[in-house]
Amino acid sequence: MTVQLKDSAKHNKTPADREVLESAVVRFAGDSGDGMQLTGAQFTVSSAVAGNDLVTFPDFPAEIRAPVGTTFGVSTFQINFGTREIRTAGDTLDVLVAMNPAGLITNLEDLREDGLLIIDENTFQERNLKKAGYETNPLEDGSLAKYRVMTLEISKYAQNAAKAVENVEITNKESVRTKNMWALGLVLWLFDRDTVVTKERLEQKFAKLPDIAKINVAALVAGHAFGETMELAPGASAYHVPPAELPAGEYRNVTGSQGICWGLATGAHLAGLELVYCSYPITPASNMLHILAGMAEDLGVKTFQAEDEIAAATAAIGASYAGGIGVTGSSGPGVALKTEAIGLACAAELPMIIVNAQRGGPSTGLPTKTEQSDLYQSVYGRNADSPLVVLAAHSPGDCYYMAVEAVRLATKYMTPVILLSDGYLANSSEPWSVPDVSSMQPFGVTTTTVPENFEPFMRDPKTLARPWVVPGTPGGIHRIGGLERAQGSGNVSYDPDNHQEMTDLRAAKIRGIAHDIPEQTVERGDAEGDIAVVGWGSTFGPINRAVENLRDEGLSVSHVHINHIWPLPANLKDVLEKFPKILVPEMNNGQLVNLLRAEYLLPAESLPKVSGKPFKVSEIEDAVRSRLGENE
Amino acid sequence: MNVVTKLSPKDYATDQEVRWCPGCGDYAILKGVQRTMSDLEADPEKTVFISGIGCAARFPYYMETYGFHTIHGRAAAVATGTKLANPDLEIWLVSGDGDSLSIGGNHLLHLLRRDIDINYLLFNNEIYGLTKGQMSPTSRRGTVSPSSPRGSMDAPVHAIAFALGAGARFVARTYDVAQPHMIATLKRAHAHRGTSFVEILQNCIVYNPDVFADITDKAVASDHQIHLEHGAPLLFGKENEKGLRLDPRTLSIEAVTLGENGVTETDILVHDETNPVLASLIAKMAPPHLPEALGVIYCAADAAPQPEKAERPSSEVMAERLNALMRMGHTWHVG
Numbered sequence: 001m002t003v004q005l006k007d008s009a010k011h012n013k014t015p016a017d018r019e020v021l022e023s024a025v026v027r028f029a030g031d032s033g034d035g036m037q038l039t040g041a042q043f044t045v046s047s048a049v050a051g052n053d054l055v056t057f058p059d060f061p062a063e064i065r066a067p068v069g070t071t072f073g074v075s076t077f078q079i080n081f082g083t084r085e086i087r088t089a090g091d092t093l094d095v096l097v098a099m100n101p102a103g104l105i106t107n108l109e110d111l112r113e114d115g116l117l118i119i120d121e122n123t124f125q126e127r128n129l130k131k132a133g134y135e136t137n138p139l140e141d142g143s144l145a146k147y148r149v150m151t152l153e154i155s156k157y158a159q160n161a162a163k164a165v166e167n168v169e170i171t172n173k174e175s176v177r178t179k180n181m182w183a184l185g186l187v188l189w190l191f192d193r194d195t196v197v198t199k200e201r202l203e204q205k206f207a208k209l210p211d212i213a214k215i216n217v218a219a220l221v222a223g224h225a226f227g228e229t230m231e232l233a234p235g236a237s238a239y240h241v242p243p244a245e246l247p248a249g250e251y252r253n254v255t256g257s258q259g260i261c262w263g264l265a266t267g268a269h270l271a272g273l274e275l276v277y278c279s280y281p282i283t284p285a286s287n288m289l290h291i292l293a294g295m296a297e298d299l300g301v302k303t304f305q306a307e308d309e310i311a312a313a314t315a316a317i318g319a320s321y322a323g324g325i326g327v328t329g330s331s332g333p334g335v336a337l338k339t340e341a342i343g344l345a346c347a348a349e350l351p352m353i354i355v356n357a358q359r360g361g362p363s364t365g366l367p368t369k370t371e372q373s374d375l376y377q378s379v380y381g382r383n384a385d386s387p388l389v390v391l392a393a394h395s396p397g398d399c400y401y402m403a404v405e406a407v408r409l410a411t412k413y414m415t416p417v418i419l420l421s422d423g424y425l426a427n428s429s430e431p432w433s434v435p436d437v438s439s440m441q442p443f444g445v446t447t448t449t450v451p452e453n454f455e456p457f458m459r460d461p462k463t464l465a466r467p468w469v470v471p472g473t474p475g476g477i478h479r480i481g482g483l484e485r486a487q488g489s490g491n492v493s494y495d496p497d498n499h500q501e502m503t504d505l506r507a508a509k510i511r512g513i514a515h516d517i518p519e520q521t522v523e524r525g526d527a528e529g530d531i532a533v534v535g536w537g538s539t540f541g542p543i544n545r546a547v548e549n550l551r552d553e554g555l556s557v558s559h560v561h562i563n564h565i566w567p568l569p570a571n572l573k574d575v576l577e578k579f580p581k582i583l584v585p586e587m588n589n590g591q592l593v594n595l596l597r598a599e600y601l602l603p604a605e606s607l608p609k610v611s612g613k614p615f616k617v618s619e620i621e622d623a624v625r626s627r628l629g630e631n632e
Numbered sequence: 633m634n635v636v637t638k639l640s641p642k643d644y645a646t647d648q649e650v651r652w653c654p655g656c657g658d659y660a661i662l663k664g665v666q667r668t669m670s671d672l673e674a675d676p677e678k679t680v681f682i683s684g685i686g687c688a689a690r691f692p693y694y695m696e697t698y699g700f701h702t703i704h705g706r707a708a709a710v711a712t713g714t715k716l717a718n719p720d721l722e723i724w725l726v727s728g729d730g731d732s733l734s735i736g737g738n739h740l741l742h743l744l745r746r747d748i749d750i751n752y753l754l755f756n757n758e759i760y761g762l763t764k765g766q767m768s769p770t771s772r773r774g775t776v777s778p779s780s781p782r783g784s785m786d787a788p789v790h791a792i793a794f795a796l797g798a799g800a801r802f803v804a805r806t807y808d809v810a811q812p813h814m815i816a817t818l819k820r821a822h823a824h825r826g827t828s829f830v831e832i833l834q835n836c837i838v839y840n841p842d843v844f845a846d847i848t849d850k851a852v853a854s855d856h857q858i859h860l861e862h863g864a865p866l867l868f869g870k871e872n873e874k875g876l877r878l879d880p881r882t883l884s885i886e887a888v889t890l891g892e893n894g895v896t897e898t899d900i901l902v903h904d905e906t907n908p909v910l911a912s913l914i915a916k917m918a919p920p921h922l923p924e925a926l927g928v929i930y931c932a933a934d935a936a937p938q939p940e941k942a943e944r945p946s947s948e949v950m951a952e953r954l955n956a957l958m959r960m961g962h963t964w965h966v967g
């Protein structure tokens with residue numbers, strides 16, 4: 001929930017005659033060729049540098065070059081930024097920038113009444129209107145009356161600004177393409193930001209194309225200047241969003257993909273191992289392969305683009321076998337192909353990490369839309385009894401810490417670990433207090449120490465993990481494989497009692513991890529109450545904000561968020577039993593809810609959503625109110 | 633371990649009972665490989681045998697080296713990851729025809745084109761043994777099996793032609809009971825940097841007995857085999873009285889007899905293992921009209937450079953670099 005732009009009771013005028021806001025939600029919407037992602041990313045950086053807390057949500061089509069002007073070719077970037085703590089990308093928009101009719105028609109319903117609508121009227125010609133599905137021109141038919149509309153000739157202004165730059169050789173097309181920067185300049189002005197950071201970034205980005213850099217900067221500056229000199233309609237004003245009060249530290253903006261990659265590298269460093277990342281291109285996981293490939297030189301990260309998903313998983317196993325930390329990253333359909341290999345890692349008891357950036361499914365499903373429907377696949381999705389560890393990150397910054405945790409558990413317990421993120425987490429970003437790696441405790445992993453009376457499947461009495469002795473180690477020769485191994489010697493064994501014992505040991509080893517992970521806490525609210533809203537993964541933001549709002553209303557509601565999906569924290573049952581009602585919002589058709597019911601026989605109730613979009617705060621609020629018999 | 637005295641072939645055997653059917657060609661291959669290890673003075677602690685699934689894939693359990701029996705078809709990918717993480721290891725990969733050319737065909741293709749330094753032993757018995765005798769991707773047309781009771785209709789994959797097509801840079805063929813020849817071939821494979829692909833014709837005595845008898849039987853061997861030697865004329869027959877000649881009109885190879893129809897030794901092709909065109913011509917020769925080529929069919933002249941094990945920076949340096957990486961771009965201070 002964001003503060004209404006014109007809710008003047010909460011606002012003070014700044015000296016510059018700007019309205020002060022606690023937070024605002026802005027969405028840039030345009031054709032996928034209009035550069036909306038770059039625009040949003042730049043606005044994000046300047047908001048971060050201005051000290052706001054923020055959450056972003058980029059949303060783009062599955063088609064690489066969708067036909068221009070169509071609704072399915074619309075690309076958007078949403079940012080919620082504020083002086084208060086921001087937890088979601090925002091339910092409704094305060095400002096919508098629509099670069100074309102398709103961008104308007106597909107996004108208008110999210111703009112709140114009286115919200116600010118900035119439109120590039122140059123794109124509202126008959127052809128584009130028809131492509132977007134408009135029968136009449138919305139700029140003329142009165143259908144936008146409930147919004148505050150600024151129709152501007154953005155394309156033309158941008159082109160003029162670009163063409164006014166002297167001594168550059170540019171095409172007409174190139175000059176029109178600066179319209180996103182013109183719009184950005186205007187929005188920066190609207191929120192009391194200068195253009196310095198963006199200028200720097202443009203000059204960096206187009207370092208090899210100085211003419212393009214110049215015309216983009218010109219358009220940016222022109223848009224900003226347009227704001228300065230524009231006469232605002234009566235009652236309208238520009239805004240100022242003061243910096244947020246964040247804990248002290250050095251901050252940066254981080255996406256979930258960055259968080260995971262840096263976390264994996266940090267985990268490998270703490271384990272003293274080489275990170276070997278094996279992957280096959282798939283949306284929305286490919287970004288991790290790109291980021292890690294860029295870390296080869298300095299950080300010794302090895303990346304391997306395999307011939308398929310199975311090869312990526314098995315090569316990761318091979319890498320761990322040889323004493324690296326083998327990681328494979330993918331999304332649901334790719335992980336489905338890896339499952340036999342993951343079973344081998346369970347059987348051979350080798351460390352392995354599988355990162356799943358979940359997306360809408362089944363099958364190819366919705367490649368660019370978010371979902372969290374691979375919980376069953378992660379916990380149960382292999383042949384036979386093959387328990388492993390499942391972790392779920394809940395925010396872009398948390399991705400880092402969960403990736404570190406994945407390496408810790410995989411190497412300490414000689415087990416595959418599935419780390420769940422999703423399309424939303426992978427691409428969205430938030431300000432993040434950058435940790436100091438040199439102050440982190442090493443894991444103390446050994447790979448070349450041969451214990452006394454070594455046998456490959458002897459076990460540490462505490463962790464039940466087998467020793468990790470890699471090929472090349474003197475005095476450690478042994479063989480492992482996917483055929484059932486005799487407890488201790490590891491020799492092939494078809495003995496029925498041994499299979500029972502090994503199955504029990506594998507299960508006990510994973511179950512025991514419940515005592516080596518943080519205790520479950522209540523994220524927000526009291527340890528007892530009328531209802532607990534239980535979430536996992538990227539639903540953290542909307543649940544947390546909804547619970548905060550409901551508590552402000554006086555309702556007895558608490559937020560419990562589970563990061564360790566399997567094994568579940570040892571005290572989770574005790575935590576949940578303090579609440580007569582349990583509601584589990586998930587971006588799937590009800591998976592964690594069944595896991596909780598199966599494990600604890602608790603009356604947990606599902607709140608599913610699979611629209612490819614994150615939960616709105618209001619959706620969770622409404623659901624909780626109805627469970628508590630409150631009227632909305 | 634410092635190998636002080638040379639290990640004998642027996643030292644490369646484990647205490648595990650070998651569980652192949654009596655008379656299986658795999659026994660001979662195991663013996664040949666153990667002898668090769670001994671001759672090469674291979675360090676068992678730096679040697680790894682990796683296999684997929686199938687009769688052949690039990691191999692690592694019988695080698696007193698490091699070993700990993702993986703899953704069906706994926707040994708090439710596992711070995712790739714192993715080599716990637718530790719280039720110092722000497723990796724031998726053991727796989728059957730179904731494992732390599734059916735379920736694992738894609739991985740073999742990519743291993744070969746990447747030319748990763750692994751010795752790949754394909755035990756070809758032209759049948760699925762472990763699953764009780766179904767036709768395999770290398771089974772000849774007409775092979776009667778439980779899954780092809782009226783004879784298989786599929787054209788077989790030709791292992792060597794497949795390897796050459798995939799860009800393999802070392803390709804050789806030998807067979808199970810040809811001990812000295814096998815050992816010599818394996819040593820060549822070992823010496824080659826890059827993926828060394830060796831097809832070993834292997835007799836499955838239970839489900840496909842004598843499928844290679846036309847090549848390996850003593851009575852026909854000299855006429856149906858040609859032993860390749862780099863730089864030597866391609867001669868065969870009991871008295872080396874036969875040879876191979878290129879028919880320039882059809883760009884094919886024909887078998888000729890010296891002295892007959894005016895054929896002299898100058899007409900006979902000379903084996904050049906670095907010539908990929910010649911390799912592709914002799915690879916597919918088969919009795920009865922032409923002899924089966926045995927030995928090194930192709931060995932690229934220029935071995936590709938192989939990665940070496942990199943020194944890891946110290947823990948302090950790594951922490952510094954991670955800290956620096958995470959602070960690249962825009963950062964700002966609060967408080």
Ligand code: SF4
Nearest residue numbers: 653656687761836837
């Ligand atoms: S089935 Fe054939 S290949 Fe397998 S062990 Fe028996 S004889 Fe050998």
